[in-house]
Amino acid sequence: MALTVATAGVGGGPVGHAQVCEDLVARMPGSSPRYLGAVAVCGGIVAWALFAWVYQIANGFGSTGLRRPVYWGLYIVNFVFWIGISHAGTLISAILRLTGAEWRRPVTRAAEAITVFCLMIGGLFPIIHISRPWFFYWILPYANERMLWPNFRSPLFWDLTAILTYLTGSVVYLYLPLIPDFAEMAERCTGARRRAYRWLSLGWRGSDRQWQALERAMKLMAIVILAIAVSVHSVVAYDFSMSLTPTWHNTIFPPYFVVGAIFSGIAALVVVMATLRKLMGLQEYLREVHFVNLGKLLLLMSLIWGYFTFSEHLTTWYGNLPTEMDVFQAREHGIFGALFWIMVTCNLAVPLVLLGVSKLRRISTTVACGIAVLIGMWLERFLIVIPALSTPHLSSVSGGYVPSWIELSITAGTFAAMALLYLLFVKAVPIIAMWEYEGEPAAR
């Protein structure tokens, strides 16, 4: 019946709830060979990474590339990187929700899903990182006959609480707006899938009480999740800034990490959105305006990131403390120097040109920036961790670090795991919140 108005929206997407639902459900991947192939490839890489992890546990930590004094390597880099990206979702979606940015509607769920998956992956790294992972549960505070407790003063214990809270929060934050869509999906499915969706919808009936409760809950959650997200990456930064390691012991780190996290989060969101758009044919939903708006945010974060980086390096250089200067020099010269300038190019120069010039600001350039920023931010984490550790206080024990195949495999595996989780996710639920989306009115 609403067919007559279907083409009325200038945005070109379907209009009317029924059409939107139908269209989005139709775009969910079936069991095409292409889809299965992608799942198989990602699954294969993940399996290989799992093998590498088992190998590392069975053969001792010597099979990694770690050494004295670089006791922390790629695992910590990846940990910070993934936890950083996880800020995409919640922070962006929460900020956009709270500020009432209407263009957010097709974007939020993709972002919130990134958060949950990144946290699941990032949260694994501390376990992969420790050399006796089978005793990981000793960090948990539980009463025991040995009368031992974890050390509540350790930043790693804070990490545990922060990540658990963040994971709980972001799962809830992803789940709440999914509830009406699960109910909607249940009506469109049969058999086991219908039962599963109905079970997941918690008995959603679409009454106005529920809508009001849901909207209120989302508003409150947005506030809470903002606070949590900021604190989580601050706590991750505390892991570094609480230590005596030169250049880490630094008050700028918590805000610097939060900024970097939002920065890389937006970049990841742009890349994920572009991929979804291409693979699922969501051109009518994820339109240029979304990419351009996110691009502007990305540019803003790039500038803030540049400011923080400059401040950090300027104070180090001006302070001229011998031990800090060792790290500074290492970071500016040789192999680390090359990586440093790649990082600056990726994080500052590329966004500045591609997003700063309004004529160049397009979907393709935003995505290019997103990829560049992801590379740059990964390098940033690398350059924070490795050079500082390889030039410790006493120069007699300095030493370099080359990751082994195990660390590289596990790193690759986590990227594949992210893709795999996303592939499974878009098969199970519509990636755009059906109840939130309305056929776009005329583009602004």
Add this chain to the structure above:
Amino acid sequence: MLLLLLAAAGALMAADQPLSFSHAAHIEKARMQCTDCHSGAKTRDNAGIPSIRRCMACHQFIATDRPEIGRLAAYWEKQREVPWLRVYGFSKDAAVQFRHAPHARAEIECARCHGDVASMTVAVPAVVHTMGTCVQCHRDNSASDDCVACHF
């Protein structure tokens, strides 16, 4: 952390000892003291398992007609030690250093950790040794609860 795993407690049951030595017979009937055989218990780190020389010091003359004593004598003839199996011990991973002497000096009864060996024919790990057991006893007796008291 360190469950002080009884060195494979289950495996070291009665039947596995090379000779069916009876603690009860020695302590209750013969009125011997633990330290008569486990001579290190009061003064050294290890209580020690007696050597065959110590066994034969008595059993050259006492109860020589019993079949088990005959088997003991056979080891003696071959100049072999009896391959006793340890009943108590710490797993290697526990990284525990235990010294008998200070515990004996603090007048901790043998039975506190070893159970009522006097009534056992064959010694079995009657008391489960976990870190909780040690810590609790240390706290009850206001002994050191410093980790390095045992772990080094």
Add this chain to the structure above:
Amino acid sequence: MPEGSTEAESGTQRRTPQWGMAIDLDRCTGCEACVVACSSENNVPTAGEDQSAKGRAMHWIRIDRYYEGDFPNIRVRHRPVLCQQCDEAPCEPVCPVNATYQNAEGLNVQVYNRCIGTRYCAINCPYTVRFLNWYPPEWAEPLGLQLNPDVSVRPAGVVEKCTFCVQRIKRAKLNAAAEGREVGDGEVQPACVQSCPAEAMVFGDLSDPTSRVAHLANSRRAQRLLEELGTKPRVFYLERAD
């Protein structure tokens, strides 16, 4: 010191000693006898050629060498670096499972089997004297036959470091307690101290003003390594007089 009654173990011990060390750099010849003695006393595994090249060598004490001047007028300065047993140790608060802490006698203790291997302590030690067991410990034959039964063999994945030869401290206290006396000055000698041919190292109770080590620690030449970090180390270096 708040607690840490060691009475049950030591019987008559009344005072809690505060262990410390003084190293006279004027006497140190850099012969590395201490390194060898330490490794054999403490069951420190040998890393082997390949692993050492990868930076996995383990030595609880090492000799740092610093060169002064330009060729050919070079002077080499040696500094044995072991765990400084800091009073305000940076390694302690960061451990999430309390595997490392300072005990009542001022020893910076590492509890091997509580360690889960976050290696946070190792990166936070400014002296870089903490070591991870990369592999299950191994010794080239026949060194495996000379392991010290008084010291645990640490499993793979565990961080370890110099203990000031705590097993020798324990032994001395047990002997003293059995004889009903206090541990005398110089009675405890860690392996490195004992083996130093130049007698550059002195170990003892810093809280006893009559002990040799307390005397040396109060010397005008006494300095501590990276003292500016506020870690309050218990190892005092007597700097070269020239």
Add this chain to the structure above:
Amino acid sequence: MSRLHAEFEDSRTAAGAVRALIARGVPLEAIELYSRRPTELCHSLLRRKSRMSLVAVLSAAVAGGTATTLLYRAQMEYPLVTGGMPINSGWATGVVTFETTMAGAVLGILGALLWEGRLLMRRMPPPPPMPSGGAVIEVSGQDDTNALRDLLLEAGASSAVRAD
């Protein structure tokens, strides 16, 4: 208990009907509006009372307080030898307090949503079939069903049936 379902093609007519029901003296509690998307009505006429913020704050305080107390007790009653360092440290505990407070808030919000939205309740009657664009008004527990049905039909309902 009598229930009346009235179907509306779009939510604006439904709004008129709700207004008419209220004018007639039907209590707000008896009216419920079903729709596939949230409607404007939620924000104006059918505004429900909510304790969600209060619940969130309270559960946050409870969780944070409990965790902090546990932390404090654990450290004080099972003191570990820490050398000269404080056993209980305010700054460090602050981080944990913050995180657990926030976790409490999250769980409080989730709980309040389940309660106020009457989710997870097994004994609910099945929801009325919903038109995709419009809404269904449910009036329950009223005696004069027939009169109400007429009123709803007059207000523009495409159909109004008793569902008992």
